[in-house]
Amino acid sequence: MATTEQAGSKEQAKITLHWLEESRSHRIVWLLEELGLEYDLKVYYRTKERLAPPELKEVHPLGKSPVLTIQAPGMEKPKVLVESAFIIEYLLDYYGQQLVPRRYPDGKDAQIGQETEEWTRYRVYMHYAEGSMMPPLTAKLISSGIRSAPLPFFLKPITRSIADQIDGTFNKILAGHFEYLESQIASSPQNGQFLCGPELTGADIMMIFPLDGSQSRAGATADKYPKLNAYIDRIKERPAYQKAIKLVEDATGKPFKAIVG
Numbered sequence: 712m713a714t715t716e717q718a719g720s721k722e723q724a725k726i727t728l729h730w731l732e733e734s735r736s737h738r739i740v741w742l743l744e745e746l747g748l749e750y751d752l753k754v755y756y757r758t759k760e761r762l763a764p765p766e767l768k769e770v771h772p773l774g775k776s777p778v779l780t781i782q783a784p785g786m787e788k789p790k791v792l793v794e795s796a797f798i799i800e801y802l803l804d805y806y807g808q809q810l811v812p813r814r815y816p817d818g819k820d821a822q823i824g825q826e827t828e829e830w831t832r833y834r835v836y837m838h839y840a841e842g843s844m845m846p847p848l849t850a851k852l853i854s855s856g857i858r859s860a861p862l863p864f865f866l867k868p869i870t871r872s873i874a875d876q877i878d879g880t881f882n883k884i885l886a887g888h889f890e891y892l893e894s895q896i897a898s899s900p901q902n903g904q905f906l907c908g909p910e911l912t913g914a915d916i917m918m919i920f921p922l923d924g925s926q927s928r929a930g931a932t933a934d935k936y937p938k939l940n941a942y943i944d945r946i947k948e949r950p951a952y953q954k955a956i957k958l959v960e961d962a963t964g965k966p967f968k969a970i971v972g
């Protein structure tokens with residue numbers, strides 16, 4: 712039976728995710744799988760400098776990933792969305808309100824200070840993931856690049872010492888984040904298993920990228936942060952997370968790697 716196209720229809724919108732290997736774009740594959748949405752996955756591979764390939768600039772001038780394009784009937788061209796947090800919020804607005812905690816308790820609508828703990832955490836973590844956690848992790852990526860730079864052996868002690876100094880500072884900063892997150896999991900509202908309470912939210916989807924790999928490269932080991940590690944494991948066991956991994960492995964023919972390095 713022929714379907715009539717309805718302008719702006721979210722059900723008939725065509726979604727394309729521009730996915731770059733070893734990047735934040737895995738957040739969005741996971742979200743799309745959690746929401747059970749149909750979409751096209753366009754795969755991009757990093758250059759030998761580990762950057763995004765120039766083709767991504769044809770989709771958005773920044774040339775970074777994730778980029779999501781969405782086109783509903785009646786739109787002349789797709790809307791191009793960048794920034795993982797914005798992409799997540801946009802998709803949740805139309806397709807996933809169940810992944811956004813309720814903002815006010817009954818009878819407290821629009822009252823300053825009465826927002827639920829779940830909602831407050833949700834909004835904080837949507838910003839915290841990129842704004843506070845990613846910068847020290849990126850600094851560690853730089854220090855590991857300095858450490859492994861191909862240099863004559865007599866220069867190696869110098870670069871190693873620079874890398875150690877950078878690491879020392881950022882390890883301390885990251886330890887502060889991990890301690891805080893350990894206590895946040897322990898005090899999750901309603902004895903919840905996720906960062907904002909008993910249900911998965913968009914904030915967990917933002918946070919898994921900086922947390923993934925923090926165990927091996929930034930000292931967030933299970934002996935020091937058992938609750939945080941159990942939380943990461945719980946996330947990774949989710950069927951939609953697993954399905955997202957399988958999907959990109961099938962698309963690339965390579966084992967999934969969450970982060971560059």
Ligand SMILES: N[C@@H](CCC(=O)N[C@@H](CS)C(=O)NCC(=O)O)C(=O)O
Nearest residue numbers: 734735762763775776777794795841
């Ligand atoms: N804050 C942005 C960061 C986007 C970003 O830097 N993406 C990285 C991948 S994790 C990228 O495309 N890097 C390749 C490049 O800069 O050439 C977001 O959350 O989407």
